Amino acid sequence: MSNPVVGTSVPDVRGKERVTGTAQYTIDLSRPNMLVGSVVRSTYPNARILSIDTSKAESLPGVKAVVTGKEVPPIPFPPFLSYDLRVLAGATDSYVRFVGDEVAAIAAETEEIADAAAKLVDVQYQPLPFTLDAETTTQPGAPDVESSLGFPGNVQSPYTPLVMARGDVDAGFAEADLVFEGEYQVPPQAAASLRPFSCLAEWDGPNLTVYNDSQVIFVRQGELADLLGIPTANVRVVSQYMGGGFGEDNLYRFIPLAAILAQKASRPVKMVMPQDYAFEGSPNKRHAASFTVRLGAQSDGTITAMDLQATYDKGAYLAGGASVPYVGARAVFNGYRVPNMRYTTYAVFTDNPPAGAFRGYGGVQSNFAVQSAIDDLAEKLGMDPTDVHYMNCIRPDDVLEIEGEPVDFTKVGGSAFMEAIEKGKDATDWKSRWGASGAASGSGHVRTGLGMALLTYGFGHKPDTANVSIYVRPSGQVDVMAGTADLGGGQPTTISMIVAEELGARLDDVSVSLGDTNLPPAPFLGTFGSRTTFIAGNAAKLAAADAKQKLLLVAAGMLGTTPDQLRTSGSQVLVNGSGRSTSFSEVVQGLPGGASIEGSGEYVHTAQTSKSGFQFGACFAEVEVNQWTGKIRVKRLVMAQDYGRVINPRAAEGQMQGAAIQGLGYGILEDYVVDVTTAQSITRDWLYYRVPTIMDVPEMVSIAIENPDPRGPFGAKGGGESMIICTHSAIRNAVAKAIGVRFTSLPITPQMVLEALKAGGGQ
Amino acid sequence: MRVSRRGLFKIIIGGVATTAAGVTALLLGTRQGRTTLESLVPAALPAASKDITMSLNGIEVHIQVKANRTLLKVIREDLSLTGTKPGCSNGECGSCTVLIDGVPVYSCQKLAVEMDGHQVTTIEGVGSGGTLSALQQAFIDEGAFQCGYCTPGFILSAIALLQSNPDPSADDVREGLSGNICRCGSYPHITNAVLSAAQGVGSE
Numbered sequence: 001m002s003n004p005v006v007g008t009s010v011p012d013v014r015g016k017e018r019v020t021g022t023a024q025y026t027i028d029l030s031r032p033n034m035l036v037g038s039v040v041r042s043t044y045p046n047a048r049i050l051s052i053d054t055s056k057a058e059s060l061p062g063v064k065a066v067v068t069g070k071e072v073p074p075i076p077f078p079p080f081l082s083y084d085l086r087v088l089a090g091a092t093d094s095y096v097r098f099v100g101d102e103v104a105a106i107a108a109e110t111e112e113i114a115d116a117a118a119k120l121v122d123v124q125y126q127p128l129p130f131t132l133d134a135e136t137t138t139q140p141g142a143p144d145v146e147s148s149l150g151f152p153g154n155v156q157s158p159y160t161p162l163v164m165a166r167g168d169v170d171a172g173f174a175e176a177d178l179v180f181e182g183e184y185q186v187p188p189q190a191a192a193s194l195r196p197f198s199c200l201a202e203w204d205g206p207n208l209t210v211y212n213d214s215q216v217i218f219v220r221q222g223e224l225a226d227l228l229g230i231p232t233a234n235v236r237v238v239s240q241y242m243g244g245g246f247g248e249d250n251l252y253r254f255i256p257l258a259a260i261l262a263q264k265a266s267r268p269v270k271m272v273m274p275q276d277y278a279f280e281g282s283p284n285k286r287h288a289a290s291f292t293v294r295l296g297a298q299s300d301g302t303i304t305a306m307d308l309q310a311t312y313d314k315g316a317y318l319a320g321g322a323s324v325p326y327v328g329a330r331a332v333f334n335g336y337r338v339p340n341m342r343y344t345t346y347a348v349f350t351d352n353p354p355a356g357a358f359r360g361y362g363g364v365q366s367n368f369a370v371q372s373a374i375d376d377l378a379e380k381l382g383m384d385p386t387d388v389h390y391m392n393c394i395r396p397d398d399v400l401e402i403e404g405e406p407v408d409f410t411k412v413g414g415s416a417f418m419e420a421i422e423k424g425k426d427a428t429d430w431k432s433r434w435g436a437s438g439a440a441s442g443s444g445h446v447r448t449g450l451g452m453a454l455l456t457y458g459f460g461h462k463p464d465t466a467n468v469s470i471y472v473r474p475s476g477q478v479d480v481m482a483g484t485a486d487l488g489g490g491q492p493t494t495i496s497m498i499v500a501e502e503l504g505a506r507l508d509d510v511s512v513s514l515g516d517t518n519l520p521p522a523p524f525l526g527t528f529g530s531r532t533t534f535i536a537g538n539a540a541k542l543a544a545a546d547a548k549q550k551l552l553l554v555a556a557g558m559l560g561t562t563p564d565q566l567r568t569s570g571s572q573v574l575v576n577g578s579g580r581s582t583s584f585s586e587v588v589q590g591l592p593g594g595a596s597i598e599g600s601g602e603y604v605h606t607a608q609t610s611k612s613g614f615q616f617g618a619c620f621a622e623v624e625v626n627q628w629t630g631k632i633r634v635k636r637l638v639m640a641q642d643y644g645r646v647i648n649p650r651a652a653e654g655q656m657q658g659a660a661i662q663g664l665g666y667g668i669l670e671d672y673v674v675d676v677t678t679a680q681s682i683t684r685d686w687l688y689y690r691v692p693t694i695m696d697v698p699e700m701v702s703i704a705i706e707n708p709d710p711r712g713p714f715g716a717k718g719g720g721e722s723m724i725i726c727t728h729s730a731i732r733n734a735v736a737k738a739i740g741v742r743f744t745s746l747p748i749t750p751q752m753v754l755e756a757l758k759a760g761g762g763q
Numbered sequence: 764m765r766v767s768r769r770g771l772f773k774i775i776i777g778g779v780a781t782t783a784a785g786v787t788a789l790l791l792g793t794r795q796g797r798t799t800l801e802s803l804v805p806a807a808l809p810a811a812s813k814d815i816t817m818s819l820n821g822i823e824v825h826i827q828v829k830a831n832r833t834l835l836k837v838i839r840e841d842l843s844l845t846g847t848k849p850g851c852s853n854g855e856c857g858s859c860t861v862l863i864d865g866v867p868v869y870s871c872q873k874l875a876v877e878m879d880g881h882q883v884t885t886i887e888g889v890g891s892g893g894t895l896s897a898l899q900q901a902f903i904d905e906g907a908f909q910c911g912y913c914t915p916g917f918i919l920s921a922i923a924l925l926q927s928n929p930d931p932s933a934d935d936v937r938e939g940l941s942g943n944i945c946r947c948g949s950y951p952h953i954t955n956a957v958l959s960a961a962q963g964v965g966s967e
Contacts, residue, residue, distance in 0.1 A: 009906075011903045011904055011906065012903065012906065012908070014911075015902070015903035015908075016895065016903065017911075018902075018903075018908055018911030018914050019886075019895065019899040019900075019902045019903055019908075019911075019914055019915075019918060020846065020886065020887075020889070020890065020895070020899065021844075021845070021846020021847070021848075021885070021886035021887055021915045022846065023911055024845070025848070025912060027848075027849065028839075028845035041795055041796075043795065099795075100795070111797075115796065115797055118796070191946075192946060193910075193912075193946050194848075194850035194851065194856050194858050194912055194913055194944060194946055195848065195849075195850065195858075195912045196849060196850075196852075241910070241911065241912075242910055243848070243910050243911075243912030244910055244912060244946050244947070245910065246946075274795075274796045274797040275797070275850075275851050275852060275853065276795060276796070280795070487910070488908070488909035488910030488911065488947055489909060490909075650905075650906040650952075651906060653906075653952075654906050654909055654947075654949060654952055655909075657948055657949070657950075657951050657952070658909055658947045658948030658949060659948070660948070661948030661950065662946075662948055685851055685853055685855060686850075686851050686853075686855040686856050686944060687853070687855045691944060691946055692948065692950075693941055693943075693944060693950075694937045694940050694941055694943070694945075694950040694953070694954070695937055695938070695941045697937070697948075697950045697951060700951050
């Protein structure tokens with residue numbers, strides 16, 4: 001096709017709004033007569049609510065509505081996101097379960113009044129013993145978290161306990177020359193987006209409109225309808241620009257609360273949560289998890305058995321992220337061709353703030369365990385770790401049993417592990433730097449190390465559907481209706497490019513309307529799990545093909561030829577073998593009554609294992625460790641990732657870099673600390689919870705691998721999460737090489753480095 | 764599980780090591796909730812007001828402001844210029860950066876009453892008449908944002924940097940922008956955009 005769009009770097013189609021400050025995020029919205037909300041949160045990790053006296057708050061001038069658990073629907077959020085969470089604690093029982101558990105909400109004329117009123121709500125608690133330790137929370141006599149909501153024993157169900165297996169693990173260990181066992185732990189991670197959580201709810205008679213920075217507008221629409229007991233058709237959710245996201249936008253109480261308060265006060269209510277809510281509210285953090293990994297290997301490096309046990313800390317509610325342990329298991333089975341594998345896991349309830357969805361959902365935790373263990377195994381075997389990975393990773397033409405189903409990797413675009421390893425080694429000069437002296441170098445107190453880790457992840461784990469409509473207007477303008485959310489990953493640009501390419505339109509003529517439940521759902525479940533390019537992109541491509549077919553039919557009549565003699569390019573219809581052409585605009589103007597040409601596309605995504613999406617890649621890290629200060633500096637990251645086909649190279653590079661930088665934060669900076677005596681989060685702002693700044697960013701080399709997935713639009717795969725899956729593991733393995741200390745938990749802080757060196761350094 | 768002594772040990776150490784946070788907690792009473800400058804003044808106290816005159820994006824603005832009101836709130840809520848984004852509201856993230864007399868400042872950390880007689884520039888004052896500045900264009904061309912929430916703050920910090928150092932190195936750019944956080948991690952592209960804008964301006 002002439003003038004290809006796909007594969008060229010295209011600036012963000014909504015870039016101008018972003019650089020001029022005219023992009024309206026939810027927090028920028030206001031309405032005349034609007035009230036402002038505030039939420040009262042528990043100060044105890046486990047307590048019985050004895051009484052809530054709201055009379056002082058209600059009598060404060062300017063307070064217009066107050067609700068407690070007794071006045072909200074006594075039903076849980078719908079099961080897609082939760083199973084147990086109510087709009088407020090105390091809705092069906094009288095317990096709070098973590099510091100930050102919401103117990104009351106207020107709407108008032110100003111934020112200052114709402115906050116003052118929140119302080120006047122008198123909640124009497126009977127404090128109860130609490131449990132913060134995932135190891136002991138399932139032991140007899142441990143404080144109970146969820147029995148009164150129907151989840152006894154502090155073990156999460158559904159989804160866990162879970163055993164995923166293939167082959168015979170015991171037989172695999174019997175074949176091994178060496179059995180390695182290691183224990184690994186990962187901490188929580190907060191998404192810590194900068195924009196305060198906010199929403200605006202307004203009623204117009206029986207109809208509710210909610211504005212919210214949301215990745216999941218259609219799910220939220222259904223959720224609000226269910227919770228409020230009104231028809232879905234009466235709820236509209238709008239999410240135009242999202243400030244951050246990363247999955248934390250999964251499930252919030254403040255949104256139905258705003259709707260309830262707005263109904264009660266008969267005025268629009270804007271809810272802006274305080275900044276510490278990101279660290280100690282219901283927004284999701286990554287699950288902390290601990291692992292025992294056993295690997296059986298032959299002396300040549302062939303792994304004969306892989307056996308993992310994993311415990312995830314779900315925190316206080318089953319609020320989002322219920323399938324994290326399952327996805328964690330899948331992320332291991334998606335990686336290795338080891339014939340005998342077993343992943344035994346469960347998630348437990350504690351009185352920690354809820355864990356849930358965060359970019360790299362489920363994949364990040366188990367990656368650390370497996371990638372650390374294989375690196376540790378390689379050292380025991382005296383082998384180069386890239387050789388151990390190379391021998392055991394899934395190969396492009398493997399057919400492997402995953403979840404009892406044969407998966408033919410040639411049908412999902414092949415596995416790109418070997419290519420990623422080779423490209424990473426070339427870009428780091430690995431061969432000449434590894435070898436007898438090892439990849440560690442440097443003299444004196446600053447040591448340099450080189451390490452790597454593989455990543456694999458699924459995308460589009462859940463069945464889903466996307467619908468896209470396209471209108472080619474008499475002006476030649478191509479309007480695309482796709483109810484996805486602009487999460488910042490370039491979603492509207494990607495969809496515009498796919499439509500322009502398929503339709504043969506000029507990119508400048510294409511505009512996408514999104515972020516509104518009045519539009520067709522694309523995809524229905526939302527913008528998460530690296531699914532938009534794949535699922536919504538497929539629907540957009542089908543819609544463009546449909547519009548093109550109709551366009552050519554009309555044009556053929558006008559030009560006195562047949563559609564098969566026509567092609568499109570640059571918003572023109574051209575007659576093959578002649579110089580004749582006409583513009584899209586002229587074709588559509590030929591329709592009676594000012595009509596537009598309409599195209600529609602529906603893509604149905606099944607979650608069957610053999611039809612899942614698979615992501616592959618590798619990260620190579622070079623670090624410098626200062627043995628006097630304990631400080632780790634990541635000097636260089638080489639990232640190789642299979643995108644199937646890159647739609648927009650610069651946007652893809654931005655996703656790779658951004659995900660890796662978040663992974664770097666998880667590896668060495670982001671320490672989410674809960675004070676064990678009070679269960680309060682100590683790291684509740686950006687000063688103490690240290691996300692990477694520009695000073696932490698290393699030299700970054702992005703290598704896009706393109707093994708087309710035959711099912712993706714133009715061969716594209718999802719890839720917005722990939723690099724966060726393994727960057728922390730690569731850094732850990734590089735540190736091991738630099739100073740000989742094989743850390744088993746994160747983040748690797750200067751304090752940990754100094755303590756380890758003081759205790760005798762490497763093994 | 765195996766949370767482990769090491770895990771517990773680390774948590775306890777963490778608690779000790781961050782006593783500074785604990786001190787803040789004591790100062791603020793319960794630390795839950797908003798910790799903005801305004802919130803430190805009890806709502807019951809009537810805050811004194813003052814008439815001020817400031818130049819906002821080149822336009823002289825006369826406004827009566829409450830003594831406890833931050834510049835951030837006055838810009839966004841009283842003057843309806845929402846391009847300046849509230850982030851942490853605690854002087855940590857840089858998303859509310861504006862220029863005061865050409866110097867980048869966190870507007871959440873300035874009281875509006877202090878602005879009497881000063882020149883304030885927000886993102887709405889960058890570029891002219893619908894035309895993007897070279898720096899704004901470079902941010903678009905280089906893909907120097909993802910969600911874009913931190914972008915106005917970064918652009919204002921970068922303007923100040925380029926005014927004091929029109930030909931910066933990559934390290935100069937990083938140092939100049941180290942007071943702004945981008946959680947999407949667009950930092951490499953941001954550095955590229957500022958360097959490219961500097962080259963463009965230099966060659967004009």
